[in-house]
Structure formats: structure tokens, C-alpha cells
Amino acid sequence: MATQTVRKPYVRHRSAWWWTKNPRYLLFQVRELTSVFVVAYAFLLLWQLWALRSGPESYDAFLQMWYSRPMVIVNGIILAFALLHSVTWFAATTKVPLFRIHGRPPPVALTIGIYVAIWIVLSLVVAKLLYGVP
Amino acid sequence: MAGAPAPKPASATPPPPPRSVPPPPPKPAVPAPKGSSKTIKLRIGRYRPERSAEPFYQEFTIPYRDDMVVLDALNYIKDRIDPTLAYRWSCRMGICGSCGADVEGSPKLTCALYLKDLRKSPVTIEPLANFAVLKDLIVDIEPFMEKLESVNPYIVRGDEKPIERGEYRQTPEELELYRQQSLCINCMLCYAACPVYGHDEKFLGPAASALALRYEMDSRDQGSEERLAAVATSHGIWQCTFVGECSVVCPKHVDPAGAIQQLKARAATRLMRSMLLPLSTR
Numbered sequence: 001m002a003t004q005t006v007r008k009p010y011v012r013h014r015s016a017w018w019w020t021k022n023p024r025y026l027l028f029q030v031r032e033l034t035s036v037f038v039v040a041y042a043f044l045l046l047w048q049l050w051a052l053r054s055g056p057e058s059y060d061a062f063l064q065m066w067y068s069r070p071m072v073i074v075n076g077i078i079l080a081f082a083l084l085h086s087v088t089w090f091a092a093t094t095k096v097p098l099f100r101i102h103g104r105p106p107p108v109a110l111t112i113g114i115y116v117a118i119w120i121v122l123s124l125v126v127a128k129l130l131y132g133v134p
Numbered sequence: 135m136a137g138a139p140a141p142k143p144a145s146a147t148p149p150p151p152p153r154s155v156p157p158p159p160p161k162p163a164v165p166a167p168k169g170s171s172k173t174i175k176l177r178i179g180r181y182r183p184e185r186s187a188e189p190f191y192q193e194f195t196i197p198y199r200d201d202m203v204v205l206d207a208l209n210y211i212k213d214r215i216d217p218t219l220a221y222r223w224s225c226r227m228g229i230c231g232s233c234g235a236d237v238e239g240s241p242k243l244t245c246a247l248y249l250k251d252l253r254k255s256p257v258t259i260e261p262l263a264n265f266a267v268l269k270d271l272i273v274d275i276e277p278f279m280e281k282l283e284s285v286n287p288y289i290v291r292g293d294e295k296p297i298e299r300g301e302y303r304q305t306p307e308e309l310e311l312y313r314q315q316s317l318c319i320n321c322m323l324c325y326a327a328c329p330v331y332g333h334d335e336k337f338l339g340p341a342a343s344a345l346a347l348r349y350e351m352d353s354r355d356q357g358s359e360e361r362l363a364a365v366a367t368s369h370g371i372w373q374c375t376f377v378g379e380c381s382v383v384c385p386k387h388v389d390p391a392g393a394i395q396q397l398k399a400r401a402a403t404r405l406m407r408s409m410l411l412p413l414s415t416r
Contacts (some may be wrong), residue, residue: 010267012263018332024379028378028379065341104310
């Protein structure tokens, strides 16, 4: 007698809140979210350029808005997300070893240290060019 | 009524009792865990397609010792309480990769997770996430097997030499380049941890990508062109958003997240070379 196979694979539904069940998933989502803030800052810079092009009065009004307390808070939030993105990105880039030491990838801390050092040096060069400091 | 049986004479010998099937030999007794004064409550995901359309949970409270792992608990339940419980296992030593399950929402090898290290009560044990369930803790591994096959997981030679000329030799340094990726035991924990695979089952996924890199880095292989073309697709390595959880849960430290990023770098380099360099130097 032929046997009957009762094979009914059950596909489970994934909750829309899957990213709240693991802190690393949450960090990933926040890292993805940082792009929104980076884009927002790009639009602010475009706004600044538009104000600059529109004449001195327009630019003065922009600067008055720029140094207002709400905008300082907004910039602070954007800076925090940009820093989070940078730090997590540096940690991520260690997955592709740029060089090997005795055939093995370099220690993660060394790779991150090199990237952060380059980042700081480049930031100082930009600060020097823009503001003459340090 | 015609054909009615005649009554049996009272003096007839009583008929022999109906022959019954002899009882099965007793199962070898499962030794009760000695010194198991502690108990643990397990909440196990069940799915019995022949009886119910939906999965459900069933709780078991069992005695345990500190040296018992989750797989021991499952074996205890199957041997002593409910023989219908279905799950995969084989080696009990983290080599075969068949005993994976989600324990408290995190994919684990049940042979490598001690009961004493579990804090919650009850402890929830479910089939690996992101896979279709066939029965209880058993998931459908066919999609995973197809992905493994899709990356040409073997050494491809353009210029095969005759066998009389010996094997393709390799230095320890050349072996070291792919040794980490070669340690994969196909336990699929990385797929259960991958939100991208959970979102789209067409995604090539972590283990198959690590397997591709294992052959990409092999000095004896000459099939890079075809293999990279197979993995550098929209459902291949480029779909990875680098959550990184696959490397966290990997019990053999294969680092599939790193493997995917290395494949991305190799694929991007190949593309740039094809665009920028003349044909003769690619």
C-alpha cells in the first residue's frame, strides 16, 4: 500500500518589531537611520548656499537662524548620529583586511586605530584650512 | 435464520484466548540524571502537520544536572516523556551542525548550550527562525542546500594536469588564507540570525557566501570569474546590509559577515579593473 506523505511546511510570520528583540539588531537599525540625518545636514548646507547666493541680508538671516538654540540642538543631534555612523563604519571596515601580518589579518583594534588616526588627522587639516586652528 | 451458527455444547473446551501481539521489548532505561535535584521548565515549539494547522507550544519540566546541555534535555523528553518530539541531532560535539534551534530567540547549537546557563523560566526552544518548519524543531533545509550548490563549491581548474603529475600542492600560508571559512559546519545558525534572509528568502546568505570565499581564496582554484559572477548579484552579496549578527552567532568563528565584505571588495575590484584597465592587463 502506498504511503501518503503529509508534508506541510509551515512558514512563520516575522514580527515587524524584530529589531527590538536584540540590541545588535537595534544598533543596526540606528546605524541605518543615521543616513537620514546625514541627508538632512546635506539639505541644510544646500540651504546655506542658497542663502549665500541670495545676498547679504538673506545670509545674515540664515546665520541668525543657524545660531539659534533649536538649530544648535538639531546640529548636536546630527553630529551625534554622524559620529555613531563613523565609529560603527570603522568597526565594520575591519572585516576586509587591508594587509596581513604573518599571513593573518591584523588585530581589529590596530585596524580601527589606524582608521581613527587618519580620520583625526584629516579633520585637523580641514579645521586648519577653514578656521586656521589649531 | 438460515446459516445461524449452532450453539456450542457446554462441554466444549473453552477457546484459546485471542492471540495478542507480544508487547515490544522494554526500552533500555534512560539513566535518571544523578544528583539532579534541580528542575527546569522548557517551552518547546511543536508543529504536527498531520494533526494541526498551526504550531503551538508545549511545556515540560525535567530534572537536570549542571553538565546537561539543551540537547540532553530534548533527549530526556523524547526518551522519558513524549517520544513524538522531533528534532535533528547527531554528533553531540559541535561538529555535525544538525542540532541548531532558537533558544530564547537566539540561534544556538543545542549540544553546546548548558541548561545551567539559562536564566529564564520557562526556557523557550523553537525551530531555527527564517526557515519553514516541517515538524516540531525540524526545518526545511532544501533552500539552504540549493544556495550552497549555487556558488560552485569545488576547485575549478582551467588547465587540469594529468594525475601522474601529482597533486596540486599548497603551502601552509596559502592554506591559512581560507582555513577560517573552511571550518563551516553548515548549521544554518547564521541564516536564522540574518534579518535580510528573514526578509527575502532569495538572498544567498552568510554560509553560502563564506563557502564561496573559501574557494576564492584557494590557491589551487581557477574558477574565480564564474564564482564571483554567481555571487555578485542583487540577491547575492550585494543584498547584505551588514547587520553582522551571522558572525556573532557562528559557533565555529567562520565570520561570514567578513567573508561577504571581502567578496564585495573582490567583486568591486574586478569591476573597476574591467572598466579601467586594457584587456591585456586585467
